[in-house]
Amino acid sequence: DGGITQSPKYLFRKEGQNVTLSCEQNLNHDAMYWYRQDPGQGLRLIYYSQIVNDFQKGDIAEGYSVSREKKESFPLTVTSAQKNPTAFYLCASSIDPGGQTQYFGPGTRLLVL
Amino acid sequence: KNEVEQSPQNLTAQEGEFITINCSYSVGISALHWLQQHPGGGIVSLFMLSSGKKKHGRLIATINIQEKHSSLHITASHPRDSAVYICAVNNMEYGNKLVFGAGTILRVKS
Numbered sequence: 001d002g003g004i005t006q007s008p009k010y011l012f013r014k015e016g017q018n019v020t021l022s023c024e025q026n027l028n029h030d031a032m033y034w035y036r037q038d039p040g041q042g043l044r045l046i047y048y049s050q051i052v053n054d055f056q057k058g059d060i061a062e063g064y065s066v067s068r069e070k071k072e073s074f075p076l077t078v079t080s081a082q083k084n085p086t087a088f089y090l091c092a093s094s095i096d097p098g099g100q101t102q103y104f105g106p107g108t109r110l111l112v113l
Numbered sequence: 114k115n116e117v118e119q120s121p122q123n124l125t126a127q128e129g130e131f132i133t134i135n136c137s138y139s140v141g142i143s144a145l146h147w148l149q150q151h152p153g154g155g156i157v158s159l160f161m162l163s164s165g166k167k168k169h170g171r172l173i174a175t176i177n178i179q180e181k182h183s184s185l186h187i188t189a190s191h192p193r194d195s196a197v198y199i200c201a202v203n204n205m206e207y208g209n210k211l212v213f214g215a216g217t218i219l220r221v222k223s
Binding site: 042043044048090099103 | 115122144146148154199203212216
């Protein structure tokens with residue numbers, strides 16, 4: 001089955017802790033994206049990568065970091081510098097670098113203890 | 114002002130009703146998308162439009178480029194249509210990146 005997987009489905013973070021959210025795709029897409037979703041707001045772009053070993057900041061990159069060492073994988077780390085990390089995080093991928101049509105993963109809900 | 118505005122924010126309908134969700138945008142776009150997000154959180158694409166009208170089953174999407182407005186219609190609504198419907202546009206002024214509306218929460222009662 002081709003698609004995007006995200007793990008875990010739920011993640012709990014303690015104060016001062018870094019946590020990493022996984023995103024894997026087997027669609028052979030070059031571009032991958034991380035979004036944050038908060039209640040009553042549209043999805044906001046955190047980071048994106050158009051090609052392996054390259055990534056750019058989105059609109060709300062502060063407190064987050066990413067890597068893109070493999071085409072299939074685009075993990076997102078929520079660092080302790082992110083003061084309000086509780087949200088739903090969605091990963092997406094696109095076959096075109098411009099990201100005109102994106103395929104979304106099932107999401108990870110991050111909660112702070 | 115948000116670049117993409119949806120209305121209504123919340124909508125409750127009785128099974129069988131005709132439903133309309135509206136989307137207005139304020140930027141130049143190359144395409145507009147309607148997405149569906151179920152309670153589990155995953156998002157699926159319903160339509161991508163750059164002009165005119167598209168139909169898929171009971172769903173119809175229209176776009177008026179001059180008025181910068183799109184509508185999503187659901188005919189003969191059913192409880193399984195209950196979901197969040199999200200409008201998103203490829204913003205030409207932002208490298209065609211997707212910009213999302215806040216979503217419309219639809220609940221269809223039986």
